[in-house]
Amino acid sequence: METSRFVEILDAEGQLLATAAERAGTDAKVPTCPGWQVRELVRHTGAVHRWATSHVAERHLSPQPFGGPPDLDGSALLTWFREGHRTLVDTLASAPPDLECWSFMPAPSPLAFWARRQAHETAVHRVDAESALATAPTPLAPDFATDGIDELLLGFHARAKSQVRTDEPRVLHVRATDRDDAVWTVRLSSEPPAAERTTDRAAQEADCEVTGPAAALYLALWNRQPFPGVSGDPALAALWQEKSAV
Secondary structure: OOHHHHHHHHHHHHHHHHHHHHHHOOOOEOOOOOOOEHHHHHHHHHHHHHHHHHHHHOOOOOOOOOOOOOOOOHHHHHHHHHHHHHHHHHHHHHOOOOOOOOOOOOOOOHHHHHHHHHHHHHHHHHHHHHHOOOOOOOOOOHHHHHHHHHHHHHHHHHOOOOOOOOOOOEEEEEEEOOOOOOEEEEEEOOOOOEEEEOOHHHHHHOOEEEEEOHHHHHHHHOOOOOOOEEEEOHHHHHHHHHHOOO
């Protein structure tokens, strides 16, 4: 996906998040984030937006401290969120393609990294905000969801921080049912998960396969909903949802 598309998605997702938060009210509980109310969700996402903006706008070549959210609530908090979100969108949209700054996962460029990461960060938290309304979330485009699964499996969980480990080697297969090219094999062991895009034939060696539309798998892998379909050893799917928080 092009960087400009990620910026467009970030723009739309942030507006949806703010609208859902306003409708739910900042006192509302967030079912997908146990222990959080909407105010914590908005404060967290707004702080992430400002943190990302600082790296891009100020061209930092090393990680900067994550600033804490302000002690705001209600309409003042939502105004603060909307202002930070707009600044992030505008900063990414106007940044040069050859931007040099710090990033923390492989990407074609730092700009591509930050646009992609913030689009997915905001999309997942938009789903969280909508969960506070007890309504079905706004649909995610299958190509965007597929990219998000790529980022999660090949990016986040390739890092040493991943806690998805097994004592003995096991294989988890992930297959989107609405896209021919959206299949992953995830090899689990005492080391960080080793994932790759693969084919349906690889399912034959899998200990467990999780399936469903790309958008549903994306949210399940981010622990926002159960896996739509599980075959083989369900303990591996349960392990993922128990240990995969990032």
